[in-house]
Amino acid sequence: MLARARTEATAAAMGRDEELLVSKAAGLGFPGFVRAVAYWSQLADPDGGEDKAAKQADARRFHLSQGFEGTWLGDLVLDPVSGAIVDTALRRITDELFDADWSEAKARVGEHVGAGDLRRTPAQRRADALVEMAVRSGMAPAGGRRPEPLFTVLVGWESFAGPMCELANGSVVTPGTVAGWLDRAWAERVVFDTPSRVIDVGETRRLFTGALRRAIEVRDRECFEDSCDVPAEWCEVDHIEPWAAGGRTTEANGRLACGFHNRARHRRPERPPRR
Ligand SMILES: [Zn+2]
Incomplete structure (x- = not known):
């Protein structure tokens, strides 16, 4: 990954950041490291990133x-x-x-x-x-409404933790790629007060639906199990403290769980919830 990220345009930045990137390689799982390198490359060579994205699109x-x-x-x-x-x-x-x-x-x-x-x-x-x-x-009827959303892209507010521009499945894309879709897209805003906390929607409901579900999907993006990469679209939203035990249906008490890990947890109710 690092050898591929080092190009003529990024060589100087790589000299400066190689140690940092190697420490990321040691600390992150593979999908997380792929994302980290993609963001680093975007910062080190924004034009190169857009060129590569354009080539990928042309190669379709x-x-x-x-x-x-x-x-x-x-x-x-x-x-x-x-x-x-x-x-x-x-x-x-x-x-x-x-x-x-x-x-x-x-x-x-x-x-x-x-x-x-x-x-x-x-x-x-x-x-x-x-x-x-x-x-x-x-x-599909002619002129029928197109399904929405077709895909979900997470675009961050740079002041939090650096740039963010990735599909809900974890693929990092360039801002130019997203801009190309804007005439056919709708945008939704989810406000975080820290990188891992969406501002509480705060209603007592049995099921995580609507804006609350979206807030948790956008916050967690994959199954709560550290080793599990199942993306939000294929996860359920689970109560951390079970509903039956008085757990509330709030952003703070919700988390994404793939079908397997959601069921595994309910087979072993004695296991304490993470976090
Ligand atoms: Zn899982």
Whole structure:
């Protein structure tokens, strides 16, 4: 990562910051380090970052061609924003298909159903999800409202902890990349009083929904387990102090948990909550 980040334009800054970056490499997990280097590169060479983003966008391609026995073969390369849009739509449908397969397997096998009982492999489900996406595109009325948000980008207020400009899935993007989408985007503002605390929305509700849910998603961005990178879009918002034990539905008592870690926690209620 560091060798790739060192270019003619960043060489001087790398000489100054190499020790700092190596200490980040030692202290952060891999996705966190990739983000740290991306932000460092943006600061060290803002124009270079935009050039690279433009090259990534220019390199986009998609081939779908029919093989000689009638099957179809595909191959694609997408820039980070376009890829996140496709990935989000495809995963939403793949998750629906997974739920359907799980119910079907449970009805067939009973309570002890496992991944091996599912009638489709993950690759088969993705293929079916792509076909379903094509079918649904034909159902959309002409001139219908486009789904929002297509993707979520987190843009920071520089005074907190340096620059921030990343997709909700953790990919760092350049400000120029985001600017290109602004005519088709809507913006929402979430106010933090420290980098890790969103100003309390403060209502007593059973479920984390609406602005409160968004505040926690934008604050945490991934599952609360340190070793888990599941992004906010695929997490549930969990009460740190359980609702049943009097825990409130507030920003301070909410956290993101992937399905696995949310369920794991409820199987072991004796385990004290983190934080
Ligand atoms: Zn998790």
